[in-house]
């Protein structure tokens with residue numbers, strides 16, 4: 110899985126380099142310490158000031174390098190997490206509808222929020238730290254070897270034993286991290302569900318029951334995290350014991366060597382100081398290596414979501430579709446479709462929707478009317494039989510080409526949490542005239558006149574600041590402004606009062622160039638005569 114853009118690789122290299130350099134400098138503090146003590150014991154005052162000056166310059170360089178390294182590290186984290194979220198989001202949105210709906214949207218949310226955070230905390234930060242600590246460790250080892258080979262040899266014996274611990278725990282921790290990540294996803298799904306159900310919970314006094322469910326999923330999540338943390342605790346306590354033991358060993362062995370006259374007072378103090386810089390990297394490496402090993406399943410999950418690189422074929426087939434609009438007809442031949450293998454929703458259906466004509470599709474609830482729309486608009490393409498738009502097979506048509514020809518006004522309108530204008534234009538540029546026309550045709554002007562912010566009024570989360578009818582009129586305007594030659598109304602005016610709905614539909618049916626397909630349970634009898642064909646599904 111690629112975590113970095115090419116320019117971030119440079120950043121990573123720079124961070125590692127500076128991190129290594131600052132660790133190297135940190136290890137050399139002990140040499141200054143040794144020098145200053147030995148000079149002081151010998152009473153060499155001039156040499157004492159020289160060492161002091163050197164120390165000041167050294168600290169300055171150390172500060173600059175350490176700050177630059179910290180800053181580069183933060184920039185790297187920002188870039189990588191941003192890049193990861195962008196790629197996961199893009200990958201998820203590019204899935205085909207069947208793949209997309211196979212998982213709960215909370216899974217995607219959890220990947221974007223929790224899993225990316227886990228990668229930051231348990232992979233990126235530890236990885237940078239480990240590089241830095243590895244350099245610090247090697248530098249310390251070199252200096253230790255120079256000051257006292259005996260102490261170094263004893264410490265190395267400890268190490269062999271200590272690195273066995275994270276290696277043994279890595280796999281178990283990986284399993285527990287994986288379980289925690291999956292549980293976080295379930296937690297997000299449940300919390301999202303309960304929060305969305307606020308009105309039902311209040312209206313049916315279901316709070317007690319929902320609190321119980323929340324308590325359970327919350328407890329399971331905390332337990333899964335604790336299971337992983339418990340393993341980390343073993344690791345952490347082992348590290349603490351090791352730290353104390355190392356210092357004790359160094360002090361005793363070095364003091365014994367001093368009594369033998371083999372090391373100076375300065376070397377003894379330098380060795381004591383080095384015990385810190387020897388222990389710290391080892392402890393940090395011990396604590397972080399299992400984290401890095403444990404994050405593998407989370408990274409694999411993110412990689413799966415990112416790597417859905419579907420070729421939507423927008424450019425490759427543009428030539429073929431130069432003909433704009435709908436010239437002749439949409440023809441469905443022997444159309445069969447099922448969601449599950451054993452249950453056919455549509456079976457051997459034939460339809461012809463000719464350009465400029467008006468059709469009503471009627472049928473009882475559950476007979477497959479909305480499914481037919483999903484097939485006509487290329488949402489599901491794994492049907493049997495044929496759908497052709499002006500002779501072109503819809504299965505091979507790029508989505509963009511289908512969207513240029515067909516717009517749907519859905520019964521359940523989704524509105525983004527922005528303003529009315531944005532919900533109509535959906536990121537495209539339209540002239541004031543085009544917007545005005547769409548507002549008029551969708552019957553929106555009346556209700557906009559009563560709103561202080563007009564078309565720039567906020568709609569709230571999924572349009573909750575508006576009424577159902579107002580939301581539906583926005584959906585009508587959203588479809589009309591695209592000026593597609595085909596308009597499908599999936600009960601698209603059911604939330605609007607009868608008279609306004611009649612007016613809107615009548616106006617649409619009067620537009621000669623427009624092909625209209627209305628899906629409805631209740632056809633206004635005044636409009637029946639306006640249709641060129643009434644298709645009955647499921648009879």
Ligand SMILES: Nc1ncnc2c1ncn2[C@@H]1O[C@H](COP(=O)(O)OP(=O)(O)OP(=O)(O)O)[C@@H](O)[C@H]1O
Pocket residue numbers: 448449454472473474475476477478479480481
């Ligand atoms: N995403 C889906 N996965 C599985 N089955 C589905 C899915 N969507 C719809 N169905 C099933 O397909 C059948 C047809 O559903 P569809 O929504 O097309 O009916 P409809 O005629 O539009 O119904 P209504 O008039 O009540 O809106 C139903 O039995 C429904 O349970």
